[in-house]
Amino acid sequence: MKHRIKLRAAGALTAALLLAFGPAAHAAPPAAHKATGKVAADVSAAESKKFLALADEYYDAIARFEPVYATDNGDNRFDDQIGLAIAPAERARQFARYRDYTRRLAAIDRHKLTHRDRINLDVLAFELKTLLSYEPYPGHLLPVSQMDSLPVTLANFASGEASQPLTTVKQYRAYLNRLTQLPAWIDQAIVNMREGMRTGVTQPKAIMVSALPQFRKLVSTTPEQSIYYTPVNRMPAGFAAADKASLGADYRAAVAKLQPALARLAAFIENEYIPACRTSTGFSDVPNGRAWYAVRVAESTTTNLTPEAIHEIGLKEVARIQAEFAKLGPQLGYDGPAAGLPVWVSQQPRFFPFKTEDEVQAVYRKLDGVLDEKLPAMFTLLPKAKLDLRLEPELSRDTASDHYTAPAADGSRPGVFWSVVTDPAKYGSTGMTTLFLHEGKPGHHFHIALMQELGLPNFRKFGGNTAFTEGWALYAETLGREMRLFDDPAQYFGHLNDELLRATRLVVDTGMHAKGWTRERTIQYMKDTLGYDAVARSETERYMAWPGQALAYKIGALKIMELRQRAQEALGEKFSLPAFHEQVLGDGTLPLRLLEAKIDGWIAQQRVP
Structure with a gap:
């Protein structure tokens, strides 16, 4: 996907998490904070004003530093600037700003803030810690790649x-x-x-x-x-x-x-x-590449997981999904080994029915309408912004993947799902449902468009972290089963196959950057596991250009699914899926550890008689 999330979040503020997201986080404030008089209220208002001014100053510094990323994320205030973030002197000034913001943030009395602003403060602390973790590493010396320039x-x-x-x-x-x-x-x-x-x-x-x-x-x-x-x-x-x-x-x-x-x-x-x-x-x-990669992994996953642990998670997920292939193959008419199912599907003409770009778009438009009917049963929190469907511009079709871009904050431009159709005859139909659930709705559109409608400070409205952003979108794919969109075995194969790609990423990204795998070994592993040659090369080269970024998808999705299962087991008949989704999305993008603390607090509150 191609929407750009440049603000990051990683680190640990354990005590702060308990204060912000503990069992009483969504309950009424204690009496001591309810009605202590005008003076206390004024102090609280002043502290909130002080914090929000700092948060806005921080975001504007980010947006001016990299204004093109601000544009990509829906903030069009700086559309006449490109910035010179790759200049060493400007880079040094920016890190000095981050240190100053960190110092000033520590002086904020978080106990005097509203619940929402405590969350905002904790997210900002995560972001600043992560941004500063990059200071020792010369990323400005790598200004272009096939993925990003x-x-x-x-x-x-x-x-x-x-x-x-x-x-x-x-x-x-x-x-x-x-x-x-x-x-x-x-x-x-x-x-x-x-x-x-x-x-x-x-x-x-x-x-x-x-x-x-x-x-x-x-x-x-x-x-x-x-x-x-x-x-x-x-x-x-x-x-x-x-x-x-x-x-x-x-x-x-x-x-x-x-x-x-x-x-x-x-x-x-x-x-x-x-x-x-x-x-x-x-x-x-x-x-210093090993340490640099560790910083990237921490940013991407917002966890303390090591590359070695992530590699093992990936291997287990690959095995689990291939076990599902063994059950699904006969339903599609395939009786070979499970690992060969993707190759077999890629060789069946019936799964490549398109002759024109318009035929591809027609399938997505029909699916968009079906989801408009089904999703209200699963979500009470829906974005107001519309979702448009467009074809990727010709210049970037050869290297781009289907992706989503955010709507304009002022409502002048909708969110957009971009389909990349270089050759309609080679555009497979089996993955279209799961792809749209991820890149369109309820994936990126429900999350990213909603971010602009929650009344959040700009640094959160236009920022985020990849683990939540991509983890939510991958989790959103799994909802296709509950909506019976995967009753067609071909579409369920497409879902599993895309899930297999995300699991494979855990193996090969850590394999390349922490375990010494070569490009050729990685491509071969992807061919053997996934079965499609062209994607094996382009995906491998993507991970080479963006070390660690691809880890976010599966790690984020596994955490959200873990939290849903935890809530279902704890609440039983009291569990509400729309309410759970509102809890996940309702405070915007969070680092995974903050999200877990929030959901645990919500579960505890729901269990109170």
Whole structure:
């Protein structure tokens, strides 16, 4: 998936968790805090105001530091900036800010805050601890990969269909301003990569070979042929003639200045960087890579699980799912070994019925309507924002996966499920239901769109952590069984197969980055386990580019399923699935340990006679 969650959460505040999420967390406040007079109330209001001002200052510093990620997460206030977060001096200033916020946060008296603001404070403390844990590691020396680069992100914005809107003259000027800043970013990226070449902090060669075609595509011979010029060709008819002429001239000039920088970047990657990149696979092969990977694992999972423990969890989950395959195979007409079921399905023409992109989209539109009827029985907390269904822009189709992007905070743009259809004839039908439950609703849309409607501070509205975000979406897939969407054995296979991918990720990500697995061994394991060659390569290279990120999905989902089972066993007939879902989603994205403390408190409260 491609929506960007850059704010992180990891660490431990055990006493704070008990205070914020203990059994009485949702009960009425104690009498001592109920009516102690105007002075106490004023002190409490002042403390809340002090905290919320700090929280807003913190988020604005994050958004200004990486404004493109703010755009991706639905905050369009900084759409005219790209920032220079990869500049060492700016990076140092940002870490100094994090230390200052940590000091000021410690001075807040959390006992004087509301219940919701205690939660906000604990989440902010988690985030700051995690952000500061990255300070020793030079991530700015790895500014581009096949998965993530600012030039490609801005190119995808050029259509106006992604996170950056292009419907008004002001919005056109904002995007134009970003284009004028991009050459400086590119030159800084090249400086950084040269420093990485000198110090041994480079990307793996294999993923940069995969990335190179993207950067070549960005280079054009004339401004008018550039993807960044696309907005000029799509100007709304309602723009005044003078605005059209002015914007056309300014875009032409900006793109003309941008093209030499794009050419420099493509040439540098091809002629200098790729030859100097490391031939190893795992992150442990860069300086301090093992410790750096441990930080990434802690960020991704918001747990204290070690890579070794996660590897074992992955192996057990792979075995469990393959046992399900053994039961399911005969229902599909397959009588071979369970591990061979994915390969067999991939060879059956009946599971690849599409001839056009529109046929693919029609299936998703029908499923969207079915879910509109079924989901209200499972959820009392529903986002107001609509969900739109669109095709991935052509530039990024070769490397993108189907994904979701957040709605605009002001309601001007819906949430979007992007389907990536490079060749309709190769778009398998078996995984479509589980995919939409994950990327659409009730997965990312119910969670991320709702985040913007809960009245949370901006750092939470536009932030989050991957373990909750992806864990919720993977858990949402499992609800397909209860809605009888997997009664069709082919669709149930698709669900299990996607679940198998998430379990396999636990094995191969830790295998590569903590246990010395090579790219080739990883690809072979994925082929043997999953059965699809092309995905084995692209997924392996994704994990090489984003060490630890893929661990969040399964670890998060397993925790939410564990908490649901705990609640069902404890509450028996008193258990309500809509109420449980409201507890999981109702306070926004939480680190898993905070979520567990919250659910335990809710269970205790529900058990009180």
